[in-house]
Structures are given as C-alpha cells and as structure tokens.
Amino acid sequence: MSGRRVGFCLSDKKRRRMNLDAFADFCASHGVEVVEIDLTQPLAPQGPFDIIVHKLSDVIVEAEHDSQSQQLLANFESYVSTHPSTVLLDPLPAMTQLLDRFASYRIMSKLHNSLRDWRICSPPYLEVHSASDLSSIQQAVMAQGLSFPLICKTRVAHGSLSHEMSLIFSAGSLADIHPPCLLQSFVNHGAVLHKVFVVGDKHFCVERPSLKNFPSGPCDRKTIFFNSHQVSKPESSSDLTALDEQMPCLPPPSSQAVDALVRELRVQLDMALFGVDVIINIHTHTLTVIDINIFPGYEGVPQFFSSLLSHIESVLDKETSTTSSLKTTAGGPPAGL
Template sequence: CRKQSLLLQIDLTRPLVHQGPFDVIVHKLSDVIVEAEQDSQSQQLLANFQVRSYVSAHPATVLLDPLPAMTRLLDRFASYRIMSELRESLRGECDRIPTNTFSFLFFPPHAVCKTRVAHGSLSHEMSLIFSGGGLEDIRPPCVLQSFVNHGAVLHKVFVVGDRHFCVERPSLKNFPSGACDRKTIFFNSHEVSKPESNSDLTAVSNHTASRAPPSSEAVAALVGELRVQLGMALFGVDLIISIHTHTLTVIDINIFPGYEGVPQFFSSLLSHIESVLDQRQAGGGPSAATTGL
C-alpha cells in the first residue's frame, strides 16, 4: 500500500474532510473517546475526526470499526450484558461457554474488581478480593467478577474479520477457597498477562496447571456470534478454563487489541480490507455501521 501511495496516516489535528476521500478508515480511537470526557484536547481531536458527518457525506467509506459499536464496549456493564446475551444465543449450540457473573453486590468466595471504563491506562488496574471486608478497598464505579481458578493460563482470541487466532498468555494463579483471611491483592493486568510477564501472581505448581487449549469448535461458535452481535471486525476475547469444571468462560471483550503473538495479523488485516472493498465494488458491501458482519 505504501509503495502505491494508497496508505495515508490521518492527522487528527485537522478535519477529516480535508484529508480524503477514503475507501477504508482503520482507526483505534477508543482511548481518545475515553479521554474526551475530561480532556479538552482529546475532545478537539475527536471533533476533528468528524466521522459521522464525513461518513454521512461519503456513504461508501468503510469504517473499521464503527464508532457506536466501539463506544458500547468502553463500558464494562454494556460489555457484560452482551456476554449474558451471548450465552443465551449459544445455548444448545455450545453449552460449555458460560459468561462470568457480574453485578454491583454479588460476592463469591473470591472476586476480581475492575474499573467500569474498559479502556485507558486505569482500566488495567484491578484487584483480587478475598472477603466481604475487602470491599472497603474498592473505588467505584467498578464491577465485580467472580474469580475462577484456571491454572494461571489465559487464552486470548484475536479476531480479524472472518479469521481468528488463539494465543496463550500467563494469568493469575489458583487461590484456595479458604483464603478468606488474605488481604486484597492489587495488580495491573498488562503486567500479569503480557507474553514476557514473570510475576509471583502467575506462578503455579505443575499439578494444578491446566494447559488444555479451548475447543476450536467452541471458539469458532463464540467468535461467529460475537461478530454478529458487535458488528465489528477487529476485537479480542479473553477466555479462561476452570480447572474444576473444565468450562470455558468469557471474562472480557477487547476493542482493537495489540495482536501480540499473531504473526499473520497484517496480512489478515489486508485480506479483510480487500474483501470489504470487493463486496462494496460488487454492490453488496457493508455500510459503516455493519463493517464487522
């Protein structure tokens, strides 16, 4: 694309209308959207992008991914409602894909506390709570997610259009159900689950580790349903497998993840863009609101 002068980096300090026209716009504005709630500079950058007015004037332009779909996933409450609906959609087809339990007041033996906002630097700051007294350590608005012992293994599914890739990462180690006297553990999910992570929180003995990969059929069914529900093409799903029930559990949906460990990412992205443009040229291409379908 660069050799043929087909690729242009958008300058967010200038109105979008003066930089096009574009066939496809690939963007990751999630952090800008979050920061725009409190930062005037981010508000201006978002205003300059003018996606809605630009797309209205250029309906053939494809947006990867639609802003309304991305904005919905910035709120973990909305994200978890999607997971709940997902479980019902997959019931019967794939009963081994539950979603974890989320609410304001629910408190299982152990719980992970996350910020309500799903993106930005603070969204990676989490805590593991072992008792009701630990609730005094949390700072709302936040969500509580029941903790499932999963052998310190996180399965990250990266989606690029109709392709997906599953990568194994480190995760929190197992904690016994009787550990109610432990103090709240604060951690950063990036530091725990990066490929190069080496933390005491991820250390697990050989006899408790569960390294079995998730069922390829279950992951394919999950990704297919999520693409329909989200209307997005570039997203990730975090999965864990219970060491006790061997059940696959969805714990997060990520907007335009880093795709670390996916060597085919750029070729897959280009392939998806070509597919979208071919559909558009054939007269059956998706609109900006349904790009991920």
C-alpha cells in the same frame, strides 16, 4: 485493490504497537496506499479514503470532559457522515460500547444462552455504580450469587488505569474498591489465559500467563492489587502467575467452541477487529469468557498484516459489489446488453 486508499486514525502508542510503518510498506507492495490521518487538521483535504481503520478510544473517553477532544470527535463524525462511501472499520457506536465494561459484560452475560450447546459462559458479576455504604455492596454481592475471591475492574475499559485490578478475598475487603467498578467472581483456570484475536472472519488463539489458582471461598487474606497487562505479558513471570501445586495441564479451548464464540460476538458487537479473553475452568472445563478488547495489539499473531489487508480487501470488494448492484437495479441493465 490497486489504487485503493486506506486511512488510519490511531494514537501514537497504537501506531507504534501495530508497527504501522511496516504495515504501510506491506500494503504498498500490494498496490494499496496507507494514509495516516491527522485529526487536528481538516479531514477532507487528507482524503478521499476508501476505508478508515481507527482506534479512537482516547478521543472518545476524553471527549466526555475535554472540549478539544469533543471537537476532534465531532469533526471526524461529520466527515464520516458526509462521505457515506467511505467504510468505517469499526463503527463508532460499536467501539464506544466496549469502552464501558458495564455494557460489554451485559453482552458477555447473554452468551450462556446463545451458546448453550458449546458450554460457554461468563462468570457472575456486579456493577457498582457509586460509592454506597459497605453493607449495601456486601448484600448486592450475595444477591447476585458472586463467590469469593472476587476480581475488581474499572468501569472504563481503556487506558493504563483499566489494567489496574484487584483480588478481593472477603466481604470486609470490599471496602477497598473504588466505584464505578465491576466485581466478578474469580474462576480458577490453571494460570493460563487464551487470548483470541479476531480479524474479520479469521481468528487466532495465543496462550498467555495468567493469575494462579486461589482457594474458593472467603478468607482473611489482604486484597491483592495488580496490573493485568503486566501479569499477562508473553514474558511475564511473577508470584501471581506461579502455580502453588503441580496441576495437570488443562485441555486447550475447543476450536469449534471458539469458532462459535467468535461468530456470535461478531454479530452481537457489529465489529471485525477485537479480542476476547477466555479461560478454562479447572473444575468444569467450561470455556469462560472474562473480557472483550477493542482493536487489541495482536502480539504473537504473525499473520496479522496479511489477515488485516485481506479483510480490508473483502470489505471493499463487498462494498463495490453492493454499489454496482444498486446502480444496475436503479438504472436498468447496462447499455449494450
């Protein structure tokens, strides 16, 4: 890896959360140079890059309505297309689809079939595209087989607003939703969330607090609005995460099932840096997938730096091997053999 240049294109917030300075020092100790890419400046003079690691979520989302962001994204895409030897981690189309919960939940809903042997599923859900009359939404909820309580999430899976969610307990309270949004049957899971952090062919499970159990079926309880990021922080403690009754501990996710889930998602997503939120159904003990996250924070993963550098190294080694093989095939055997 000595002499390799790795470009990083991250928002200031992501840069801080990842502690990019510390990662750059770690890479430097292994002979790898980390270069922070400034999207507001021409990219060519900042290169060359062997690989670019990025999280362009802000730019991609803002490009839908902001001309400056559109230009930044176009400049980045132009650089990538004119420098095909530079590896992009991860592909832009793959990342873009996960910014839309409608798209990511369609992927999740298919896991039941592809991972049937592992008893892995995703709760039933409904896409609400626009503000239609309440009775139409109520009928759609029934038609899709959703059960109360429901959890409501924004369509856009990025930014602070994407963490703003609500728990809806009755058909009448569906008036509280703000389309476009996604409704998902809430699954009681003993207030424990398992965050699976994926780095290439490695993954790590970290346990976090989560929403407590609620009685199944509709009731007259008012809608609960909450921030999922606050609820599931490692140190979180709130009424929403406190179990009302003494409940026996659920078994942790089967390591073989999680292995199978990660393998399947790597293929389906065409990505190497992502997170999966899973819970264990308290009644069936089924591994239930409830969300997929782009390039997450990796909090609680002490091996993150070494795992990321190892993955970058393996990707570049594979790229070098493929390039050498193509050259040899095109030009015949190397001279002297």
